[in-house]
Amino acid sequence: MTKIHVTTTVNGETAEFLTDPRETLLDVLRNQLGLTGSKEGCGTGDCGACSVLVDGVLVSSCLVLGVEAQGKTIETIEGMADPKGDLHPLQRKFIEHAALQCGFCTPGVLVAAKALLAQNPDPTETEIRYWLAGNLCRCTGYDKIVRAVQDAAAEMRGAA
Amino acid sequence: MRYHAVESFEDAVRIAASSRGTTRFLAGGTDVLVQLRAGLVQPDDLIDLKKINGVKDITRRADGGWDIGAAVSGAELGAHAALCRDWPGVVEGMRLVGSTQVQGRATLTGNLCNGSPAADSVPGLVAAGATATLIGPEGTRTIPVAEIPKGPGRTNLKPGEVIKAIHLPPCGANAGDAYLRFIPRTEMDIAVVGCAVSLRLDGDRVSEARVALGAVAPTVMLVPEAGAALVGSTLDDAALDALVTAARAACRPISDKRGTVEFRIEVAGVLARRAALIAYARAKGETA
Ligand code: FES
Numbered sequence A: 001m002t003k004i005h006v007t008t009t010v011n012g013e014t015a016e017f018l019t020d021p022r023e024t025l026l027d028v029l030r031n032q033l034g035l036t037g038s039k040e041g042c043g044t045g046d047c048g049a050c051s052v053l054v055d056g057v058l059v060s061s062c063l064v065l066g067v068e069a070q071g072k073t074i075e076t077i078e079g080m081a082d083p084k085g086d087l088h089p090l091q092r093k094f095i096e097h098a099a100l101q102c103g104f105c106t107p108g109v110l111v112a113a114k115a116l117l118a119q120n121p122d123p124t125e126t127e128i129r130y131w132l133a134g135n136l137c138r139c140t141g142y143d144k145i146v147r148a149v150q151d152a153a154a155e156m157r158g159a160a
Numbered sequence B: 001m002r003y004h005a006v007e008s009f010e011d012a013v014r015i016a017a018s019s020r021g022t023t024r025f026l027a028g029g030t031d032v033l034v035q036l037r038a039g040l041v042q043p044d045d046l047i048d049l050k051k052i053n054g055v056k057d058i059t060r061r062a063d064g065g066w067d068i069g070a071a072v073s074g075a076e077l078g079a080h081a082a083l084c085r086d087w088p089g090v091v092e093g094m095r096l097v098g099s100t101q102v103q104g105r106a107t108l109t110g111n112l113c114n115g116s117p118a119a120d121s122v123p124g125l126v127a128a129g130a131t132a133t134l135i136g137p138e139g140t141r142t143i144p145v146a147e148i149p150k151g152p153g154r155t156n157l158k159p160g161e162v163i164k165a166i167h168l169p170p171c172g173a174n175a176g177d178a179y180l181r182f183i184p185r186t187e188m189d190i191a192v193v194g195c196a197v198s199l200r201l202d203g204d205r206v207s208e209a210r211v212a213l214g215a216v217a218p219t220v221m222l223v224p225e226a227g228a229a230l231v232g233s234t235l236d237d238a239a240l241d242a243l244v245t246a247a248r249a250a251c252r253p254i255s256d257k258r259g260t261v262e263f264r265i266e267v268a269g270v271l272a273r274r275a276a277l278i279a280y281a282r283a284k285g286e287t288a
């Protein structure tokens, strides 16, 4: 099987890898680049645990091939806190509101919520719930997630 | 599996024609990657269309209609204000497909070629009278979207053919369209029934109407009798009742875990009525 050489940018840094063309971006991130924050809940685009941004667009990395990352800019949960290690407001608010239990869905939810706030800094509860409808959580019942997102949004708007 | 990131549709067609095994085209990939993983298809050649010039373009033609490239995502359709104004029903159908994450990748073309009778974006295209340009080993042809679905998971594309773009006619004056689906929850589900209505008014009267149903037959289908029931009316109760009767009469659904035959037929009428009212309000310039 011929592997393909791919050069891409992940969380601001150049990354290179060799990939079998059948391999998903999620597998590449986890198995080759050691970025295990993105999770595989389903592998079929249903759960959102593998959410990443590709060129700024929120996608399920299990539905993207590794070869498609060529020349793209990828952002994952590992790039969310700033390089000094200070948590992103969403991450802090998730802890404050106890918006996670097992944490399996959390990286995907955080990446998706960040993408929402980038285009809608003041979303309603309904907008948050629809935006995150593709992020399944089997623990929290979603309520605390929604409140944490609202609180983080308020802080980021400078309203808190 | 060989992966080909082609730069033209001609190259895509040439590679498909020379492949000795199974070929798949990659537009959004939200169905193809799931099929790969499940082992339902094992392509020898996977042809990625996303690097072709223009496949991500939404273009208004000189006649006022629209050309939508094969790799335009649902999110990109929804972000296009002028297209949403002209064809809100087409866009809302596509926007119902999957999650925000899926919307970042999924395409009208892919939803059409996947061949699901429950595809949410297809009834809107059929009601709108959309066409598609296909390119294949024998050249290029343009056919109505309504003629593409053949059965569950099957299309009338010839071997090696691929859709380049989807075309919407000019919406013109006093026109409106709408798509509604029934699912047992509010998001992230597959249509039990879907219905699109596209109509034009002359004053208060309907001068043209097209009605398409999804998930109630082996393919999405146009129901000419349902459209005819509205023409000439002001969408009074008699016309709406005739619409409901015609829509239900066209249904040939199956019973499965999502709904029974009886339920699907019942709901098809309900959705046709509601979608017609929304399309009418939109044609009147009301935001519904
Ligand atoms: S693992 Fe990708 S959506 Fe579930």
Ligand code: FES
Pocket (backbone or CB within 6 Å): A099, A100, A101, A102, A103, A104, A105, A106, A136, A137, A138, A139, A140
């Ligand atoms: S915290 Fe366990 S799945 Fe969400």
